[in-house]
Amino acid sequence: YLFSIRDRSFRYHNSFIFVALNLHQRRLAHLHTYFTVKKADFAAVAQKLVSISPETLQKVSSILQTEKGKFCSLNTEEREALKLLNEVNTVTTHIPGSQAAKIRARNEIMSYVGAKGVAQLFLTINPCPQHSPVFQVMFGDNSISLDERYPHLVPGKERAIRLAKDPVAASDFFDFCVSRIFEDLFGWDHVNVRATDKGGILGKLDAFYGTTE
Incomplete structure (x- = not known):
């Protein structure tokens, strides 16, 4: 919501977008992470999960992340x-972005x-917002007329600065182009x-599958 309001201060902030993404990823991790074990x-x-303290899990996690310390120095609870x-x-x-999500995508493709059979066409769509007048309008440049065949754009350096300044507009541009x-x-x-x-240039599509990098 904050990225869609008229005031673009949140879009242009140097760190807010990263903080928002981090909170979003944490929320997804808390709501959609599950443990599976063998029935036996x-x-x-x-019993082990409820008996181990959060502090112990935090310490073991730190050792695994930093790869510092020797496992032989762990106490009994940490070993468990x-x-x-x-x-x-x-x-x-x-x-x-998780490994499980990639495996899920691969399984869906195989399904x-x-x-439907093997895909007949493999396509990579890579629209470039920097040189597109549509992106410049999404950025907020009202001087560009999309009715013109070759609209006049600002210099390349300024277009690159705009792209770096407003990644939300770049994301909207990508979604618009693919749609x-x-x-x-x-x-x-x-x-x-x-x-x-009516179908399209390839006739009538039966199905398609797409992912983003």
């Missing part, structure tokens, strides 16, 4: 916490292949989740 080990693992790593699987399929490509060129109806009656 459930009772024993559950370390053993849990081999008994508990962490499921993070709904957290973007599409099984249901237009699929709707106007490929004839895909995002509302009804199917190909339009």
Whole structure:
């Protein structure tokens, strides 16, 4: 919401966008992270989880992250916490960028292949906002007329500064371009989740799968 209001101070702040992303990622991690264990080990693992203190888990986590310290120096409780790593699987399929999310995407692609057959076209879409008059308008440059075939743009250095200053506008530009490509060129109806009656330049799409880097 704060990135969409008329006042763009939040967009232009040097660190707010990173803090907001960090909070969003933490929220996703808290809400969509699950533990899975073998049924035979459930009772024993559950008992270990409730018996280990948060301080112990924090210490073991710090050792693993920094790779400092020797495991032989751990006490009994810390060793038990370390053993849990081999008994508990962490499921993070709904957290973007996690390894589990990548595996989930790969499994979904294989499911599409099984249901629809091998994909007929592999496409990489990489719209460049820096040289696009559409992005300049999204940035807030009202002097540009999109009715002109070749609108006059500010110098390249200024366009690069604008791109770095407003990554939210760049993200909106990317979303706009991808949506237009699929709707106007490929004839895909995002509302009804199917190909339009007229189809597109490739005919009527049966299905597609896309990811962002």
